[in-house]
Amino acid sequence: MTEQDNVQQCISLQWAFGLNKDFKGTIHNLSDGMRKRVFYCIGHTAVIYDVDEHKQRLLQGHRNPIIASCTAADRRFVATCDAGVDSLMIVWDTHTFLPIKHINLSESEGVLAMDMTRDAMYITTLSKDEPQTISLWEWTSDDGHIPKLTCTVTAKDLQTCIRFSPDNNHMIVTNGEKRVIFWSWEEGKLKYYSPPISSRDFKQQVGNFTQSTYIPDTLLAASGTVDGDVVMWGVVASEKKAKSTDKTVLKVVRVHSTGVTFLTTVGSMLVTGGVEGFVRFFDHQLRTVAWFEELNGGPIISVSFDKQTHASHPQFKDGQDAVFSGQDFEAPDFVVSTANAMIIDVQSSSFNTADPELQRGRLLVQGQDQPIMAVAAHPHLPRLAIGGYSGNLHLWEYTTRRVLLLSIFKNLLTHCLCFDPKAAFVAVGFTNGVVKILDANTLEELQSFRPKTPDCITIITFSHDSQYLATADAEGCVGVYKYTNRAQDPRKPIEWVYMGRHRSHRAPITGLQFGVVPYGDTGRLMSVGEDKRLIEYNLTDTEIENGLRIKSAHKISQGAIPTGFLWSSETLVAEQEGRNQSSDTLACATNEYKIKLFSTDVSRQCTKTVLGPTYGGPLNQLMVVPMRGDQPQCLVYSTHEKVVGLIRLPLNGNPRSAMGLLAHPLEISSMAVSYDGKYLFTAGGRDCCVNQWTINSAALVVDDNRPTVDHYTDIVEGGKEGEFMKEIIDYFYYAQIRSQGEETTAKRTIEGTIPFTQVPNLMRALGYYPSEKEIQNMTFEVYTKHNKLLGTDEIYIDFETFVKLYVNHRPVFGINKKNIEASFAAIGADPVSGVIDRDVLFGLLKTKAESLHQLEIESCLKSLLGDDVTSVDLLEDKITARAFAETLLGFEDYDTAYGDEEEEEEEYAEEEETA
Numbered sequence: 001m002t003e004q005d006n007v008q009q010c011i012s013l014q015w016a017f018g019l020n021k022d023f024k025g026t027i028h029n030l031s032d033g034m035r036k037r038v039f040y041c042i043g044h045t046a047v048i049y050d051v052d053e054h055k056q057r058l059l060q061g062h063r064n065p066i067i068a069s070c071t072a073a074d075r076r077f078v079a080t081c082d083a084g085v086d087s088l089m090i091v092w093d094t095h096t097f098l099p100i101k102h103i104n105l106s107e108s109e110g111v112l113a114m115d116m117t118r119d120a121m122y123i124t125t126l127s128k129d130e131p132q133t134i135s136l137w138e139w140t141s142d143d144g145h146i147p148k149l150t151c152t153v154t155a156k157d158l159q160t161c162i163r164f165s166p167d168n169n170h171m172i173v174t175n176g177e178k179r180v181i182f183w184s185w186e187e188g189k190l191k192y193y194s195p196p197i198s199s200r201d202f203k204q205q206v207g208n209f210t211q212s213t214y215i216p217d218t219l220l221a222a223s224g225t226v227d228g229d230v231v232m233w234g235v236v237a238s239e240k241k242a243k244s245t246d247k248t249v250l251k252v253v254r255v256h257s258t259g260v261t262f263l264t265t266v267g268s269m270l271v272t273g274g275v276e277g278f279v280r281f282f283d284h285q286l287r288t289v290a291w292f293e294e295l296n297g298g299p300i301i302s303v304s305f306d307k308q309t310h311a312s313h314p315q316f317k318d319g320q321d322a323v324f325s326g327q328d329f330e331a332p333d334f335v336v337s338t339a340n341a342m343i344i345d346v347q348s349s350s351f352n353t354a355d356p357e358l359q360r361g362r363l364l365v366q367g368q369d370q371p372i373m374a375v376a377a378h379p380h381l382p383r384l385a386i387g388g389y390s391g392n393l394h395l396w397e398y399t400t401r402r403v404l405l406l407s408i409f410k411n412l413l414t415h416c417l418c419f420d421p422k423a424a425f426v427a428v429g430f431t432n433g434v435v436k437i438l439d440a441n442t443l444e445e446l447q448s449f450r451p452k453t454p455d456c457i458t459i460i461t462f463s464h465d466s467q468y469l470a471t472a473d474a475e476g477c478v479g480v481y482k483y484t485n486r487a488q489d490p491r492k493p494i495e496w497v498y499m500g501r502h503r504s505h506r507a508p509i510t511g512l513q514f515g516v517v518p519y520g521d522t523g524r525l526m527s528v529g530e531d532k533r534l535i536e537y538n539l540t541d542t543e544i545e546n547g548l549r550i551k552s553a554h555k556i557s558q559g560a561i562p563t564g565f566l567w568s569s570e571t572l573v574a575e576q577e578g579r580n581q582s583s584d585t586l587a588c589a590t591n592e593y594k595i596k597l598f599s600t601d602v603s604r605q606c607t608k609t610v611l612g613p614t615y616g617g618p619l620n621q622l623m624v625v626p627m628r629g630d631q632p633q634c635l636v637y638s639t640h641e642k643v644v645g646l647i648r649l650p651l652n653g654n655p656r657s658a659m660g661l662l663a664h665p666l667e668i669s670s671m672a673v674s675y676d677g678k679y680l681f682t683a684g685g686r687d688c689c690v691n692q693w694t695i696n697s698a699a700l701v702v703d704d705n706r707p708t709v710d711h712y713t714d715i716v717e718g719g720k721e722g723e724f725m726k727e728i729i730d731y732f733y734y735a736q737i738r739s740q741g742e743e744t745t746a747k748r749t750i751e752g753t754i755p756f757t758q759v760p761n762l763m764r765a766l767g768y769y770p771s772e773k774e775i776q777n778m779t780f781e782v783y784t785k786h787n788k789l790l791g792t793d794e795i796y797i798d799f800e801t802f803v804k805l806y807v808n809h810r811p812v813f814g815i816n817k818k819n820i821e822a823s824f825a826a827i828g829a830d831p832v833s834g835v836i837d838r839d840v841l842f843g844l845l846k847t848k849a850e851s852l853h854q855l856e857i858e859s860c861l862k863s864l865l866g867d868d869v870t871s872v873d874l875l876e877d878k879i880t881a882r883a884f885a886e887t888l889l890g891f892e893d894y895d896t897a898y899g900d901e902e903e904e905e906e907e908y909a910e911e912e913e914t915a
Helices: 003-010 348-352 355-360 707-712 723-739 756-767 772-785 800-808 817-826 838-847 854-865 880-890 894-909
Strands: 011-017 038-042 043-050 057-058 066-071 077-082 088-093 099-105 109-114 124-126 133-137 149-152 161-164 173-175 180-184 192-193 209-216 221-225 229-234 247-255 260-268 269-274 279-282 288-292 298-307 334-338 344-345 362-366 372-377 383-388 394-395 403-408 414-419 425-430 435-439 444-450 458-464 466-475 477-485 494-505 509-516 525-529 533-537 550-556 561-566 585-590 594-598 606-610 619-624 633-637 641-648 658-667 669-673 679-683 688-693 751-757 794-798
Touching: 003 011, 003 658, 011 043, 011 057, 011 658, 038 066, 043 066, 043 688, 077 109, 088 124, 124 161, 124 229, 161 209, 173 209, 180 221, 180 229, 209 260, 209 619, 221 260, 229 260, 260 298, 269 298, 269 550, 279 394, 288 348, 355 894, 372 679, 383 414, 383 679, 383 688, 414 458, 425 458, 435 466, 444 494, 466 509, 466 525, 477 525, 477 533, 525 561, 561 594, 585 619, 585 751, 606 772, 606 800, 633 669, 707 800, 723 751, 723 756, 723 800, 756 772, 756 800, 772 800, 794 800, 817 880, 838 854
Parallel strands: 066 109, 109 161, 372 414, 372 669, 509 561, 561 619
Antiparallel strands: 011 688, 038 043, 043 057, 066 077, 077 088, 088 099, 109 124, 124 133, 133 149, 161 173, 173 180, 180 192, 209 221, 221 229, 229 247, 260 269, 269 279, 279 288, 298 334, 334 344, 344 362, 372 383, 383 394, 394 403, 414 425, 425 435, 435 444, 458 466, 466 477, 477 494, 509 525, 525 533, 533 550, 561 585, 585 594, 594 606, 619 633, 633 641, 641 658, 669 679, 679 688, 751 794
């Protein structure tokens, strides 16, 4: 079993809620009269949904949002394309659900539109990048991974729709907003003709074009417009032999009162979808044949018909005249997708009935039509609440995948939500600062709170006993609500009462968590922000009259910015490492890819620092997965963009203890874990998707029959056998010699350990320069692990322990050019030139933070510049970041080396592909 198979077993996708509602033509009806199946896309996943069995087949392989797809007449093959970095075209077999062709489109930004010939032999695409190109792919051939033909679109109008002629594979039509282009490759290269367009040609004003298609069994083509017109194109007979591409306008007919959003054909009929949500059928002379106007699903995005097994509909030939009554209409059943994120199954026979239920169709798929920002799992039942900017709050039963309840908030955008632990309430936070309390069983609104300032609620959470509710907003404020008697009068009913708020952070709040007092049941509340402050609030003395008060505030970081926060009563570290601690632990993820653990007592001591996962960016959400059977306990995490994963407990920084995978193509806006620890739910924000994953922590195998230290050396530059690793070993041996005295003549004994006092210097020799605070944290961590009190017996550590300390504490990325320039800017350098006065710089070094004594500065100058330089007065009066790096620190490769560091950071940011 490969490493990738292991990753997919740890977290496996089970269901995808929603659909890509913005991209036309990405819904394909795979039904054949025997079985109802629909193909659609959501995020970077393609879905084949079996309606009868209510099952999804999930087709995964793209990294970016799928924005185009196409299929052949027999529906055997479906091709999908995404747009973005490393874009792909994948052809899928709808019978086996397997990819049968991967075509790399990384040289472009992907495609805007695509189509496949009826016989599935060719695919044509319109690129997204500029200058735009049209390409023809003979994908079934041996060299199908490169286009058979490519041509630059010279029209200064971005083409957004492309269609093959159903009768001739050599004919293609494309359109943008202003131009319609007819293409032919009969002569072995792509030639085109774009009919001139002016108001004189049309004899009326014609709006921007939306879609174009050929009419089967004719030489006609049609284009829809934003005004609701259909423009019919044809070849005009003349003495001169006309080419198939030489189209001209035959007529313009208004077919919808609003814009035409989609065009397709069935038999010889033209089918249109409109902004008003209507689907209409026309003959080739644009006479109305049938109409479906009761769907009530919103603007039509796509229309796709059942697989046609025989001609069950009227056929027209060029020039033939026919008149129909409603009873004459026959067509295959069809599905439509709408801008309201719905897929509706429509029986064509409903046109001949008066049954309103039948005319409305059957809802197959329901999603949300705006970014989904919040998910919350029920604490006792298999239910999931989903909310976002659509104003809809859905309550799903996630084992049957059915919507139980729907609540609609008019003119309100949901940003966060949560259930209380007793499953009585659902709290919802909105972008304008409004907080609503709903009944968890009915979604009925119980209370609503409107703030004085309309700041977006970013976090909302309940205390363990459901007595308190806390919120964080975009302006760094924390608010608290209490479930108590109204006006704190025992004679009045119990309800949620707003107690007050406090602007406690000067930067965005990244974590807000409730806990309990040690060995008690009284609630506690803490928050962490990007201002590096960990703040505890005084819930006991919080009253309506006094508002919310701060109990304590600690700066928990010197440079790293907190990005995620977890307060857990579970054991996050190995038992021997937490012997002197309660199991209550604060875990803080940082932008330096570290997870720092802090004690919950008043000291807020950093007890341990471990390397976190480095897939896709810093962690922004951490949750403990509830224990389930014999499954090992783990944390689940997400990054701001794309990646979710598992970390096996206890936390130790072992790279093999974590995994990550690409969960969404864009940001991850929210995450939740089911009450039984079986499922993980992730919301993809702008992709309007919620994914349901099965968690299998037992598949995360740490032991690979190698020494544990090898897992850490794997991520050291060059690996176990690399030059840098040899250098580490040499320095470790030298540290042993140094600890015994460099000039001693006594017989030396190499025992494989060094005193911990040698560790800071050893790390500096290896290029990691810890601050005094970091050394204190490291010392506390080591002494606690050995169950010793600080300042008592000397502790000796072996090579394996040192390697683990080094990997866990050193920066993931080295100091680069941007870091030095940012530091100079922070201490007052000129924002344009980057210059700072020498005396100001060294004055700050002497007086701020971990200040340097004058003797220490002189010692550093001698070490860096030689014994002749003993005073700062010998340096230039003005110093820049470059001069500081090159002259003082001696970095000769200031530009080139730091460019490499930035490339290394980009490589880390993309590691999710190989996770």
